[in-house]
Amino acid sequence: MLKVPHHQVAGHQAGDGQLGPLVDGSGRFYKPLQDNGRGDDELKFYKLFSSNTGIPDHIRRFFPVFYGTEDILASDGTGLCSHLVLQDLVSNHLNPSIMDIKIGSRTWAPEFPEDYIKKCSKKDKETTGLTLGFRISGLEIYGSEESGYWKPERELVRKFSADDVRLILRKFVSSNASTDSEPDCSFASVVYGGSTGILSQLRELKAWFEDQTIFHFYSCSVLLVYEKELALKGRSSGAEVKLVDFAHVVDACPQDSEKNQFLSENSTNE
């Protein structure tokens, strides 16, 4: 039985007759192919990414596993609709704290339609995109069984200034996130620090981004996830960095991609 995800923090959401992703509760995330060609572009990205042998495994692990597409009943009640079938990145977490960070000071490619560039450019300027090179798209922070999650409203998140972002990055790893008190940053070292922490993973990803010439990653998001219960124990926090949202990725070498896809399709048919 497919249901609306409990832990979606940004993007188009299912519910109230809206089109959005669904989960099966056992590890798969179904993202509907979006209109205006965005769904097809995201599908194209996943196919190219899956067939590209030049992507090292230590980088591949930062991306959701792609299981193909499936026609399922859309969340907006309009009937069958094609969905990307992806690994559910949070299904192995009990009470995840999650932050979606849209990366890039420019979220549009020059070849995008003019009106879309205008819309993106406006958002880049009005948010911290331009000044910090990223903006927070959404988040939820787990408090306790009694208090549940602290999840600021979308409208509030959209208005985050650079100072707000600094505060949120501290709150994200604090045990008193939902209060107005100074964030205690109790989990900073175990979530952000260490050889398996978020900063170390981001550095690894950054090194690849600086080097790779396969894709231009416009408007995709870094998803930060950790588990408070583990962080409280102080050793590991299950901190994970993942990349999502590839509807605006541009293939930098279409000729190489065609060749790669041909080779991969023919080697699996043998």
Ligand SMILES: O=P(O)(O)O[C@@H]1[C@@H](OP(=O)(O)O)[C@H](OP(=O)(O)O)[C@H](O)[C@H](OP(=O)(O)O)[C@H]1OP(=O)(O)O
């Ligand atoms: O329409 P909105 O205002 O919800 O904009 C969506 C954005 O929400 P935001 O306003 O930044 O909170 C949304 O941003 P987030 O992923 O929520 O940060 C996307 O930019 C989305 O565009 P696309 O699906 O990537 O092409 C945007 O959707 P489209 O307007 O491009 O469909």
Ligand SMILES: Nc1ncnc2c1ncn2[C@@H]1O[C@H](COP(=O)(O)OP(=O)(O)O)[C@@H](O)[C@H]1O
């Ligand atoms: N593979 C996934 N597993 C679990 N959650 C996901 C996955 N992909 C996206 N999400 C959740 O959905 C949100 C929106 O995803 P995104 O791909 O950016 O959608 P949109 O294209 O509608 O903006 C993310 O912030 C995250 O909370």
